[in-house]
Amino acid sequence: MVAAWIGYLLDGFDFVLITLVLTEIADDFHLSTVTAASLISGAFITRWLGGALLGAMADRYGRKAAMIASILLYSLGTFACGFAWGYLSLFAARLVIGLGMAGEYSASVTYVLESWPTRVRNRASGFLISGYAGGTVVAAELYKWVVPQWGWRWMFWIGVLPVLVALWVRRSLPEAGDWAAEIGRRSAASAASMGSAVMTGPAPAPGPAASKPARPNPFRPLFTGRVRSWVNASLAAAASGALFGVFTPAGTGHVPWLSAVAALCLIAFAVQLGGRRGWLLYVSLMATVFCAFLYSWPIQALLPTYLKTDLGYAPSQVTDVMFYAGFGTMAGCWLAGFVGDWIGTRRAYACTLLASLAFVFPVFAVQDSLVGLGVLLFGLLALSQGISGILPKYIAGHFPTATRAASLGFVYNVGALGGAVAPVLGARLAEGMSLGRALAVLTFGLTLVVVILVGGNVPQRLARLADPDAPDDHLVPAAGGAEIGSKETTPGSV
Numbered sequence: 355m356v357a358a359w360i361g362y363l364l365d366g367f368d369f370v371l372i373t374l375v376l377t378e379i380a381d382d383f384h385l386s387t388v389t390a391a392s393l394i395s396g397a398f399i400t401r402w403l404g405g406a407l408l409g410a411m412a413d414r415y416g417r418k419a420a421m422i423a424s425i426l427l428y429s430l431g432t433f434a435c436g437f438a439w440g441y442l443s444l445f446a447a448r449l450v451i452g453l454g455m456a457g458e459y460s461a462s463v464t465y466v467l468e469s470w471p472t473r474v475r476n477r478a479s480g481f482l483i484s485g486y487a488g489g490t491v492v493a494a495e496l497y498k499w500v501v502p503q504w505g506w507r508w509m510f511w512i513g514v515l516p517v518l519v520a521l522w523v524r525r526s527l528p529e530a531g532d533w534a535a536e537i538g539r540r541s542a543a544s545a546a547s548m549g550s551a552v553m554t555g556p557a558p559a560p561g562p563a564a565s566k567p568a569r570p571n572p573f574r575p576l577f578t579g580r581v582r583s584w585v586n587a588s589l590a591a592a593a594s595g596a597l598f599g600v601f602t603p604a605g606t607g608h609v610p611w612l613s614a615v616a617a618l619c620l621i622a623f624a625v626q627l628g629g630r631r632g633w634l635l636y637v638s639l640m641a642t643v644f645c646a647f648l649y650s651w652p653i654q655a656l657l658p659t660y661l662k663t664d665l666g667y668a669p670s671q672v673t674d675v676m677f678y679a680g681f682g683t684m685a686g687c688w689l690a691g692f693v694g695d696w697i698g699t700r701r702a703y704a705c706t707l708l709a710s711l712a713f714v715f716p717v718f719a720v721q722d723s724l725v726g727l728g729v730l731l732f733g734l735l736a737l738s739q740g741i742s743g744i745l746p747k748y749i750a751g752h753f754p755t756a757t758r759a760a761s762l763g764f765v766y767n768v769g770a771l772g773g774a775v776a777p778v779l780g781a782r783l784a785e786g787m788s789l790g791r792a793l794a795v796l797t798f799g800l801t802l803v804v805v806i807l808v809g810g811n812v813p814q815r816l817a818r819l820a821d822p823d824a825p826d827d828h829l830v831p832a833a834g835g836a837e838i839g840s841k842e843t844t845p846g847s848v
Contacts, residue, residue, distance in 0.1 A: 355470070355478065357527055358462040359485040361425055365458045366489025368432040368451060368513045369397065374497045374658050374672075375506035382506075383441055387659070387784075391777040393441075394655045395601040396448030398774030401456040401767035402620060403594065408457025409763025412464060413756060418527055420461035420759065425517070427454025432513030445602065456770070460763030463746035467829060468755070475829055476699055480691025480743035487683035487739075494676035498669055535755075576626055586623070593619035601774055620768050627764060635752060635817035635824070636765055642807045643749070643769020649800030650739055651776035652793045660789050671724060678728030679735050686740010694744040699827075703741055703748060704809030707801050710737035714798045718790035738801060751827040752813070758828070 372379075372394055380390040404427070412420035431450030438444035462482060470478040493509070500508050577583045596616035599605025605612050621637060628636035661667040661675055686706075694702040713734035720727040746762070753761040776796070783792035807813070817824045 355466055355481065357522070358421070358466050358482055361421060361458060362462055362482055362485035363489040363492070364425070364513075364515065365428060365455055366486035367493045368428050368489070369455055369486075370490045370493050370654075371432065371509050371513060372397075372435075372448065373655050374493060374676075375501060375509055376659055377662055378501065378506040379444070383444075385441060388778060388781045389441070389603060391655070391781045392601050392603075393444060393448055394777045395774035396445045397452035397455060398771055399594070399597040399601055400449045400452035401770045402764065403590065404453030404456035405460050405763030405767030405770075406623075406760060408453075409460040409760035411457075412461045412759035412763075417461050417465035417468070417759065420457055421465060424454045424457030424461055427451075428458060429454070429514050429517050432510050434510075435513075436507040436510035456763060456767040459746070459766060460759045463750060463762065464759045467747060467750055468758075472829065474691075474695055476694030476702070476744050476747050477691035479745075479747035480687040480689075480694065480740075483743040483746065484684040484687035487680045487687065490683070491677055491680035494673045494680065497676075498673040502669055576623070586626070589619045589622055592616075597771070597774075601778065623764070624768070627761065631821035631824075632817070634820050635813055636761070638807075638813035638816045639749060639752065639765045640769045642804065642813055643745075643766055644772040645800050645803045645807065646742070646745065647770055647772030648776050648779075649797050649804060650742065651773040652780040652796045653735075654739070655773070655777035656780050656789065656793060660793065664789050665721065667724075674724060675728055675731065678732045682732035682735035683739040685732075686736035686738075687743030688740075689736065690741045690743040694747065699744050699748050699751070700808055700811060703744060704805050706737050706741040707805045707808075710734055710741075711798060711801060713737065714801070715794050718794045738797070747829065748808070751829045752817075754828050 376390050376393070379385070379393065380387065404424075408420045408424055411423065428451050431447050431452075431454060434447040434450065435444055438447060463479070466478050466482050467475050496509065496512065500512070576586045593616050596605075596612040596619070599612045600609055600616065620640070624636035624640060625633040628634070657679065658672055658676065661672045667675065690702060690706060693706065696702070697705075713730055717727065717730045717734050720730060746766075749766055750758055750762050780789070780792050780796060783795065814824070814826070
């Protein structure tokens with residue numbers, strides 16, 4: 355938990371830097387607010403790919419290896435941001451950060467959830483995700499000291515420090531319990547199969563296939579045959595190109611059809627990965643996460659800009675407000691973990707989001723009281739952002755161990771494209787109203803949508819249209835210790 359929490363804290367630190375120095379970058383590179391906001395979106399464009407690839411790596415080679423690769427990617431991408439000479443070079447570095455951040459989420463989440471006891475896995479999820487909020491607090495504090503003295507580039511150069519964490523993780527940590535048990539089960543099954551072959555016929559030829567158990571391969575459905583392999587490689591290229599066009603000036607005038615191309619490509623991947631019984635679950639979870647990012651990321655991405663432009667706050671005042679916001683999110687993650695283990699993940703998620711609606715408009719009505727704004731932000735983010743602490747538990751419970759990291763990584767990070775849309779959408783709305791009002795409208799409306807989707811158990815209900823025997827939660831073991839949904843558990847035994 356400590357290792358994963360520190361990795362996620364540094365992940366949050368690296369990712370949030372761009373929001374703190376967005377106005378300074380816009381001034382240096384002469385960017386409009388909308389164009390500058392697309393730099394935040396840049397990291398989301400590659401998240402779907404990073405989540406899928408590094409998630410598959412975690413399923414096949416272990417959660418720890420994928421954590422290390424993720425930390426290296428996002429820290430080196432952040433370091434490269436400090437050397438950017440213009441918009442495109444900075445955008446390219448943000449793409450690398452997106453790959454690493456996506457992998458960190460899927461690898462760290464599965465690593466922790468599969469290492470903690472079943473009865474406290476909501477708490478494990480909440481504690482882990484609170485590290486991200488801690489990273490925003492650290493970044494805000496450094497912003498106050500570093501940027502006025504040395505400029506915005508030094509904030510990114512400091513972001514290379516997580517490499518040291520990666521080296522420690524590589525040396526010190528054991529593998530996740532559930533994944534190790536899954537590989538052990540496969541090894542035992544392979545040994546039993548070989549023993550049966552020896553009793554009934556010639557021994558298998560020596561070689562890798564005879565000595566190693568079959569490891570999980572979540573991407574096998576995408577590469578069954580040369581034609582399908584080429585088609586899916588083309589879909590990946592088309593999705594990436596379309597997303598680049600959507601979130602950069604390169605696609606100006608063509609955003610609607612580029613968005614449609616990207617959506618169709620990603621849905622095609624979801625249909626193949628989910629299969630006949632699981633594709634509705636994949637698509638509905640993607641839509642749920644997309645809406646969750648749309649309600650949460652306008653504030654996360656544009657709050658510093660709102661404080662500096664609409665309210666005229668100085669860097670030290672921005673830091674103070676970001677402290678309230680960061681600690682509010684951390685406290686909310688901890689609270690969400692306890693409440694989730696008490697009343698259930700889904701119920702805790704919906705009820706907490708409903709309570710957060712009482713804070714949305716009052717936050718953006720405060721003009722002259724820094725303390726008042728801080729207290730209201732603490733309450734809003736504790737209830738609305740903090741509940742994201744159990745989102746990993748909510749998503750991961752839909753998937754078995756063998757494909758959990760890749761499935762969670764793909765579903766979550768495709769949905770995270772809502773975070774790419776959110777800052778640009780907020781900036782667009784602010785062209786016709788104040789930025790504060792635009793943020794309030796987006797947050798309130800999309801929060802209601804997520805309450806309906808999660809509270810109404812929409813993804814699970816849709817999943818059961820295709821698979822009536824779909825279990826409620828793969829992270830809760832069935833009687834006898836077998837994982838729900840595994841081959842050892844018969845349908846209807848839950």
